[in-house]
Amino acid sequence: MRPVMDEKTDTSETELTGGGTTQVVRVGETVRRTVRPWSGNVHRLLEHLNRAGIAEVPRWHGIDDSGREVLDYLPGAVGNYPLSADVRSEQALITAARLLRRLHDATADLARTLDHGWWAPPLEPVEVICHGDFAPYNCVFEGQETVGVIDFDYARPGPRHWDLAYALYRFAPLTHPADEDGFGVLEEQAQRTRLFLRSYGCTPAEGQAAVRAVAPRLQALVDLMRESAAGGDENFQRAIDEGHVDLYLRDIEYVQRNQDCLLEEVPCGER
Structure with a gap:
């Protein structure tokens, strides 16, 4: 990993809060984040997206003197709850939806060539590299x-519908009416x-697969939280204690109970 050049301007740090479990601070026009075992692949992904002309993702600038990754600060408002x-x-x-499609x-073209070294193994069928947490936050x-x-x-590499499922959950949003973050x-x-599926440009089969994947995608999140907490992850244990697993389980039941209604809106159109 390349070192980042010393900044000669603003070096004050401001912690950025949001929905993640990683401490992030802003320094000037950059953000600094903890390096993880899979960060090298994330950096390769960001560089690939930059070369492809995707200006909506941060550029990676290297590692600072504190061993943190240095990324662009993207101006605007993050969709926190x-x-x-x-x-x-x-x-x-x-x-x-259009950004996720892009x-x-x-x-x-990268999904099959960079098939190891992510936070978790690829999901079959590998079609793209999924963001993994595409949500307003x-x-x-x-x-x-x-x-x-x-x-x-x-x-990590996986099928389009895996990312689409979580995006639908967060943007539709497919939440129980009692959920204070839903509407x-x-x-x-x-x-x-x-509307999300049509804006993405789903085929009918892709749209139906995405809707059917919402409950399994949420169950995978519940399993991750429980396994990580059992392994000593304090952030996930705190989320469980705050009732997030119970919320997801309620939403899983809600989506399963109403899946036929949701599928009536699909097929949705052509690419």
Whole structure:
């Protein structure tokens, strides 16, 4: 990993808060994050996306004197909860879906060649490199436009529908009505599901696969949280103690119970 050049300007650090479990600080026009065992692959991915013309992802600048990775600070508002009216808008959903499609398409040629060294093994069928946590809290917005995506720690090769499933859960959002972070009745959630899939450019089969994958994707998250907490991860244990697993399990039941209604909105269109 290449060292980053010393900065001669602003060296003050401001902690950035959000939905992640990694400490992130801003220094000038950069952010500094802890290096993980899989960070090398994330850096290769970001460089690949930059070369492909995806300006909505941060550039990697190397490692600072404290051993932290140095990335661009993307200007704008991160979609932290409670979501603003702008982030809840249809335009934010549409532009998020289009950005996710561009990310996927740009990584299709890399997915099979960089098949190890991620936080977890690839998921079959490998089609693209999934972001792994594509949600408002990892997107950057200017008004109602999605203009950036950050935090690729959970990226790994896999099928498009795996990323789409979690994006639907967060952007539709496919949450139980009692969830304070959710909004919209079932019919509105189904309509936003269709809009996201259509904006992404799903085939009917891809759209149906994405809807059917929502519950398994959430169950995988529950399993990850429990396994990580059992292994001593304090962040995941704290999330469990705060009731996040119970929330996800309730949402899994809600999605499974209403899956037929959601699938009525699919097929959704052509690429």
